[in-house]
Amino acid sequence: MRDVAIVAFAQSAHRRRTDELSEVDLLMPVLHEVLGATGLKANEIGFTCSGSADYLAGRAFSFTMALDGVGAHPPISESHVEMDGAWALYEAWVKIMTGEADTALVYSYGKSSPGRVRDVLTRQLDPYYLAPLWPDSVALAALQAQALIDAGDTDEAALAEIAARNRTAAVDNPYAQLTGDVPSGDHLVHPLRTGDCPPIGDGAAAVILAAGDTARALCERPAWIRGIDHRIEAHGLGVRDLTDSPSARLAAQHAGAFERPVDTAELHAPFTSQEVVLRKALGLGDDVRVNPSGGALAANPIMAAGLIRLGEAAARIHRGASDRALAHATSGPCLQQNLVAVLEGESAHA
Amino acid sequence: MTDVLSAPLVVEFPFTRSLGPVQSAFLTGLRERTVLGVRTEDGTVLVPPVEYDPVTANEIRDLVEVAPTGTVTTWAWNPSPRRDQPLDTPFAWVLVRLDGAGTALLHALDAPGPDAVHTGMRVRIRWAATRTGAITDIACFEPYEGEPGNSEPAPHTGEFADPVTGIVAPARLDYVHTPGRAQSAYLAALEGHRTVGERCPACRKVYVPPRGACPTCGVATAEQVEVGPRGTVTTFCIVNIKAKNLDIEVPYVYAHIALDGADLALHGRIAGIPYDQVRMGLRVEPVWAEGTRHPDHYRPTGEPDADYDTYKELV
Numbered sequence: 001m002r003d004v005a006i007v008a009f010a011q012s013a014h015r016r017r018t019d020e021l022s023e024v025d026l027l028m029p030v031l032h033e034v035l036g037a038t039g040l041k042a043n044e045i046g047f048t049c050s051g052s053a054d055y056l057a058g059r060a061f062s063f064t065m066a067l068d069g070v071g072a073h074p075p076i077s078e079s080h081v082e083m084d085g086a087w088a089l090y091e092a093w094v095k096i097m098t099g100e101a102d103t104a105l106v107y108s109y110g111k112s113s114p115g116r117v118r119d120v121l122t123r124q125l126d127p128y129y130l131a132p133l134w135p136d137s138v139a140l141a142a143l144q145a146q147a148l149i150d151a152g153d154t155d156e157a158a159l160a161e162i163a164a165r166n167r168t169a170a171v172d173n174p175y176a177q178l179t180g181d182v183p184s185g186d187h188l189v190h191p192l193r194t195g196d197c198p199p200i201g202d203g204a205a206a207v208i209l210a211a212g213d214t215a216r217a218l219c220e221r222p223a224w225i226r227g228i229d230h231r232i233e234a235h236g237l238g239v240r241d242l243t244d245s246p247s248a249r250l251a252a253q254h255a256g257a258f259e260r261p262v263d264t265a266e267l268h269a270p271f272t273s274q275e276v277v278l279r280k281a282l283g284l285g286d287d288v289r290v291n292p293s294g295g296a297l298a299a300n301p302i303m304a305a306g307l308i309r310l311g312e313a314a315a316r317i318h319r320g321a322s323d324r325a326l327a328h329a330t331s332g333p334c335l336q337q338n339l340v341a342v343l344e345g346e347s348a349h350a
Numbered sequence: 351m352t353d354v355l356s357a358p359l360v361v362e363f364p365f366t367r368s369l370g371p372v373q374s375a376f377l378t379g380l381r382e383r384t385v386l387g388v389r390t391e392d393g394t395v396l397v398p399p400v401e402y403d404p405v406t407a408n409e410i411r412d413l414v415e416v417a418p419t420g421t422v423t424t425w426a427w428n429p430s431p432r433r434d435q436p437l438d439t440p441f442a443w444v445l446v447r448l449d450g451a452g453t454a455l456l457h458a459l460d461a462p463g464p465d466a467v468h469t470g471m472r473v474r475i476r477w478a479a480t481r482t483g484a485i486t487d488i489a490c491f492e493p494y495e496g497e498p499g500n501s502e503p504a505p506h507t508g509e510f511a512d513p514v515t516g517i518v519a520p521a522r523l524d525y526v527h528t529p530g531r532a533q534s535a536y537l538a539a540l541e542g543h544r545t546v547g548e549r550c551p552a553c554r555k556v557y558v559p560p561r562g563a564c565p566t567c568g569v570a571t572a573e574q575v576e577v578g579p580r581g582t583v584t585t586f587c588i589v590n591i592k593a594k595n596l597d598i599e600v601p602y603v604y605a606h607i608a609l610d611g612a613d614l615a616l617h618g619r620i621a622g623i624p625y626d627q628v629r630m631g632l633r634v635e636p637v638w639a640e641g642t643r644h645p646d647h648y649r650p651t652g653e654p655d656a657d658y659d660t661y662k663e664l665v
Contacts, residue, residue: 071568
């Protein structure tokens with residue numbers, strides 16, 4: 001097994017609208033920043049992998065145009081997933097593990113502002129039984145929240161505290177979109193209030209992965225990926241226990257998360273109620289610092305927000321604020337699919 | 351900075367999907383006001399049913415009929431229905447476990463307000479007046495105070511006359527598209543019948559239309575450069591099949607055209623010359639139709655053909 005680390009991370013400022021920027025305009029400064037942090041040139045990168053979804057902005061093959069920002073000619077070794085960039089990172093990690101590359105550039109972006117994201121996300125649902133009903137993303141999250149309330153796992157006041165804690169932490173995050181004292185607001189879909197829901201916005205993120213000594217040469221304190229795994233649950237919502245996340249727990253187990261305690265967790269929980277599910281499934285106690293970045297409640301650029309969790313966790317290791325961190329990304333309705341990575345700084349093993 | 355353009359963009363398409371035998375039986379059943387489930391290998395009755403066991407992934411075909419009444423397992427009050435949702439007045443989203451089923455079905459519940467909805471409440475199906483074999487044949491659920499249905503589901507063959515074998519699910523998404531700085535500038539110049547590209551600060555190539563970045567160097571292009579109006583045909587094809595909704599007689603020629611000063615060929619139709627006389631190196635110029643933003647076509651300028659060496663990098 002090769003040792004692979006996240007050696008650099010960059011993200012855009014996440015904003016409600018970026019009308020003046022095309023996707024490549026949004027992405028390019030982030031690519032330049034992450035390459036600049038390592039001193040690598042685009043043509044020195046072994047593998048490039050991106051994550052995005054054309055449905056968000058309604059722009060077919062937008063990822064091919066985003067690739068312009070990499071400088072992909074002469075042709076580079078490259079791939080794309082129509083998923084959050086966390087899954088692009090997984091593919092890049094596999095590529096490095098096979099020995100076919102020593103370094104990888106992973107990026108993702110989401111421009112939700114041109115469309116109506118609650119409606120857009122209905123198109124990812126089962127086309128036979130769900131999509132014809134247009135159940136929007138907030139409605140599905142609200143069904144999960146009510147199930148948690150009925151089970152005694154949380155209540156509206158506890159959910160409001162989760163929102164407040166995340167957005168207070170985000171005050172120190174210059175990239176965040178929604179920070180500080182945000183009103184709970186009216187019910188958007190009962191029992192979720194506007195404050196329980198993530199901001200809608202545009203943003204991009206990128207990380208660089210490197211193996212072994214290359215990682216040590218590029219970064220003073222690499223964030224080593226000790227384990228990474230992703231699991232999915234049945235697509236029928238009524239088949240699942242919405243108060244639990246066996247897929248997140250299984251991914252965490254395979255990633256080695258339960259072998260030793262983590263000091264930090266970056267959870268991709270766009271809705272407050274989802275943090276309740278994840279804390280339970282991942283066994284995170286009060287001694288674990290959850291979402292010091294503010295999480296997806298502070299900035300939720302769809303398709304990038306999961307990769308940002310990995311990047312934020314790695315960045316804390318880079319600057320010595322964490323020794324062992326869990327990073328989580330999710331995809332699909334009600335935490336249907338979950339990815340967990342365990343990242344460590346070198347001194348944790350010294 | 352040029353003003354950024356924006357325009358409404360509608361993406362609309364009918365998803366046409368074929369059904370597996372279990373889905374076909376379930377949706378045909380709804381048309382006949384009969385709700386079918388499928389028994390998994392561990393004996394759980396799945397409603398709505400699926401083709402494969404969610405745990406073992408084995409094919410499952412053991413169909414049973416369940417009741418049109420059931421119990422809410424979770425709910426969410428939707429005060430502002432969105433387009434195409436099941437009801438256009440405020441309603442509750444519900445997961446309902448029908449009597450006899452082991453899993454729950456997502457749908458809408460027609461109720462006067464959130465205070466009238468709770469987990470565990472009893473509901474029944476309200477059938478749509480017109481049913482076609484789709485999940486929307488269930489108009490919604492409604493509160494129900496009567497006797498529960500049989501908790502022991504009855505075996506069912508899944509056979510109906512004239513079974514539904516496919517669905518057409520229309521999908522429409524509305525956007526406001528903004529093309530960004532580079533394409534906005536390009537489109538604004540076209541309005542004045544000028545073609546403006548952008549030069550890469552590193553390799554000096556001029557891209558038309560500009561996309562904001564140099565795909566070779568991966569850096570932003572910002573210096574605007576007017577190119578053309580004349581150009582050279584770098585390669586072409588002869589179109590022999592009439593395109594739908596396109597009022598152009600076949601055969602016609604579609605070509606890559608390198609406008610003078612551009613380092614990327616764009617494409618356009620060639621006219622004003624018999625189709626079999628179009629050739630690589632032919633010099634052409636744009637013909638603008640009244641009130642349009644793009645050249646209608648390109649026609650020969652009458653200049654001598656360009657030397658291959660002058661455009662070979664652009665083929």
